[in-house]
Each structure stands twice: as structure tokens, then as C-alpha cells.
Amino acid sequence: MKLMIVDDSNIIRNRIARIASDSFLNQKLPNIEIVGAAASGVEAHALFLKTRPEIVTMDLTMPEMDGVECTTLLTQVDPQVKILIISALSDKATAIQALMNGAEGFLYKPFTDDELINALLELVEE
Amino acid sequence: MSDLSEKDIDVFIEAVGDYFKKTTQEAASVGVAYLARNAFPMNDFTGMIKVSADYDGILYFSAPSAMLRHLLTVMKETNQSDENLLDAVGEIANTISGNARKYFGENMVISIPEKVAGLPSSFNQQARYYAYVIIIKWKHYSASLIVDISRKR
Numbered sequence: 001m002k003l004m005i006v007d008d009s010n011i012i013r014n015r016i017a018r019i020a021s022d023s024f025l026n027q028k029l030p031n032i033e034i035v036g037a038a039a040s041g042v043e044a045h046a047l048f049l050k051t052r053p054e055i056v057t058m059d060l061t062m063p064e065m066d067g068v069e070c071t072t073l074l075t076q077v078d079p080q081v082k083i084l085i086i087s088a089l090s091d092k093a094t095a096i097q098a099l100m101n102g103a104e105g106f107l108y109k110p111f112t113d114d115e116l117i118n119a120l121l122e123l124v125e126e
Numbered sequence: 127m128s129d130l131s132e133k134d135i136d137v138f139i140e141a142v143g144d145y146f147k148k149t150t151q152e153a154a155s156v157g158v159a160y161l162a163r164n165a166f167p168m169n170d171f172t173g174m175i176k177v178s179a180d181y182d183g184i185l186y187f188s189a190p191s192a193m194l195r196h197l198l199t200v201m202k203e204t205n206q207s208d209e210n211l212l213d214a215v216g217e218i219a220n221t222i223s224g225n226a227r228k229y230f231g232e233n234m235v236i237s238i239p240e241k242v243a244g245l246p247s248s249f250n251q252q253a254r255y256y257a258y259v260i261i262i263k264w265k266h267y268s269a270s271l272i273v274d275i276s277r278k279r
Contacts (some may be wrong), residue, residue: 010213011198011201011203014203015202061236089224090226093232110144110149112151115148
């Protein structure tokens with residue numbers, strides 16, 4: 001499955017990519033091809049149109065366009081895309097808003113490697 | 127002056143402890159918060175989050191470069207440029223303030239992180255007379271979390 005990573009933190013983008021790649025090698029996840037990474041909602045929208053990923057990990061607090069707005073845009077382009085929100089925003093209202101705008105899962109930062117693997121696994125097995 | 131209560135400050139203590147435990151699999155020693163007046167323990171790199179709406183002020187996470195490099199190594203991040211060290215302090219400040227919204231609610235609006243190397247030029251002007259300081263010890267390094275936040279009246 002094709003994965004796009006969206007987060008304004010370079011170290012978080014790299015960490016998600018590394019965990020996803022290692023998990024495939026360790027056979028914890030099915031084959032996930034990372035098709036790109038974006039640092040803002042605007043960049044993510046352009047990259048999405050170009051690469052058409054099936055799974056997206058999405059940060060919420062980002063410059064230019066936040067994750068909720070970007071989630072709405074991406075699901076309008078492709079209602080089948082599966083979006084996992086990965087954010088530190090831990091209040092209920094934010095999680096509900098993200099899910100109502102088309103996200104399929106929510107993983108709170110900080111996360112362990114296993115927590116990310118399990119969240120991705122749930123998404124790909126749906 | 128920060129008018130947050132001891133219970134409010136515990137939210138930040140818990141969040142910073144949780145960050146190190148989950149990210150590094152090794153607990154940090156998080157000290158008791160104390161009120162400081164002007165003499166704030168700032169380090170090489172600082173991440174800042176401005177809060178607004180029902181709250182006002184700034185949260186600072188400040189750490190020495192050696193600690194951040196070690197942290198990135200534990201996270202298997204090989205790029206240890208200053209850019210990534212700045213990214214790390216910004217992400218930690220963002221995570222702690224974001225987690226605090228579980229307790230404070232959505233009406234604590236948080237900004238995207240601002241990150242600086244050295245002492246933030248705006249720090250002296252922006253910090254109030256008193257702010258809470260929390261010292262975090264991880265491995266043999268020491269970082270600080272400065273909570274300069276109050277409720278709007």
C-alpha cells in the first residue's frame with residue numbers, strides 16, 4: 001500500500017518512515033511503499049494529487065493549512081483514502097472534529113514504535 | 127505572573143515525563159515546579175509555543191545540544207544538524223502543550239512552534255515577573271520547561 005507522511009517536523013516524518021520500513025522488514029506490517037512526505041497541508045495536497053497514496057499519516061498543527069482542513073480536501077479528492085491523524089492535541093473536541101472530517105484513526109503524540117505499528121495495522125486491515 | 131495552580135502545573139510535569147518515557151523508553155527525572163523570577167535556566171536550543179483564547183502566555187522547552195543529539199540517536203535519527211536540533215525542541219514543546227489540552231480543553235489555543243538557538247531575543251520582554259520552572263533530567267543532561275501561562279480574566 002502507498003503511504004504519504006504529513007508532519008511539519010522533519011524528525012517525526014523520518015521516524016514514521018523508519019518505523020514503517022522496519023516493520024515491513026520485520027513482517028509486522030504488510031508492504032508499505034512510502035510515496036512521499038510533506039511538511040504542510042498545502043504541500044500534502046499537491047503531493048497527494050501527484051502520488052495518490054492509499055494511506056496518509058496526518059499531523060494537525062501545521063503552517064499554511066492545518067491537518068483537519070487538509071483531511072477534508074484529501075477525502076474530497078479520494079473518499080477511499082485512509083487517514084490516520086498523529087497529533088499531540090489531546091482534547092476530545094479536536095479528535096471528534098478530525099474524525100468527522102474524514103479521518104479514520106487518531107494516534108496521540110508521543111507514541112511508541114509499537115503504537116504506530118498497531119495504528120497502521122488497524123488501518124490497512126480495515 | 128503565571129496564575130496556574132499546582133494541579134494545573136502537574137499536567138505539564140506529567141506530559142514532559144510521558145514524552146521521554148514513550149519516545150526514549152527511558153524515564154526522565156522530572157523535578158518539582160518552582161516559581162522563578164527573571165533567572166530562567168535557558169539552554170542551547172529553545173522551542174516556544176504561544177497560547178491564546180482563554181489563556182495567555184508562552185511555554186518554553188529549552189535543552190542543551192548534547193542532550194538533543196543523544197535524543198535523536200535514541201530515535202535513530204542520523205541527521206543531527208542544528209536544523210534538526212531546533213526541530214526537536216519545537217516538537218517537544220508542541221507535544222507537551224498539545225497534551226496539556228486534554229486537561230485545559232480546546233480553548234487553550236496553541237501556536238505552531240517557534241524555535242531558536244541561544245537565548246530567545248524576545249524572552250526578557252515576554253516572560254512575566256514570575257513563571258514556573260520545571261527541571262528535567264534525562265541520562266546526565268538537564269533541560270528546562272518554563273511555563274509562563276495564565277488564564278485570561
